[in-house]
Amino acid sequence: MGVFLTLLAIFFAKIAHVSLGTLRIIYLTRGKSLSAAAVGFFEVIIYLMALNMVLTNIDQWYNILVYGLGYAAGNIVGGWIEEKIAVGIVHAQIITVQNGGTLEELLRDQGYGVTSMPCYGKEGAHRSLQVLLKRKEMPEFNKIVKAHDPNAFITIFDTRTSMGGYFARMKAK
Structure with missing residues (x-):
């Protein structure tokens, strides 16, 4: 393999390795260990292939440089993938x-389960609305809330798991 093709192979293999690592960690933190194991299998194979290409020609500094650049780019790509797949559920407090x-x-009316309670802040009485939703629904959910109440204060919490309630019935459909 020529030098240029080797550099490309190292770069893209490292992007794939780091992106898969990001995906694996997401699956682990969401309680999807079988998916994490499957991704990890391919992650380590790609890692070993990229590392082998660098170590075989360790005297060529540009292989090491491209390996590092691939690692950095892999973090960007991994973050982009994480946002696109949006695995899991979140708890929104409005x-x-x-x-x-x-x-x-x-x-x-939009199909969300809402728990509502009074709360009090510096400026007096408010309402606290609690909603569980799929992460993929977040952009649309935020649009609905902001269109209705531009001054709403929204806090999003990652939720590892939930049991029972309206959200569980919605997931079952």
Whole structure:
């Protein structure tokens, strides 16, 4: 294999390795260990192939440089993949200064399970709305909330697992 093709192979193998590593960690943190194991299998094979190409020609500094560049690019690609696949569920907490009833009803009409409770802040009484949703639904969910209440304070929490309730019934459909 020529020098240029070797450099390309190292670069793209390292991107694949690091991206798969990101995906594997996401699956592990979401409790999907079988998926993580499958991804890890391919991750380590690609890693060994890339490392072998570098170590075989360790005297060629540009192989090491490209290996590092591939690693850096792999982090960017891995982050992009993570956002696109959006595995798992999140807990959204919305603090609204409005009465809360209309936003609460709107979210329910859109199919979300909403738990509502009064809360108090520096400026007085508010409503706290709690919603579990799929991560993939976040952009649309945020649009709905912000269109109805541009001043709403939204906090998103990663949720490893949930049991029972309205969300469980929605997942079963």
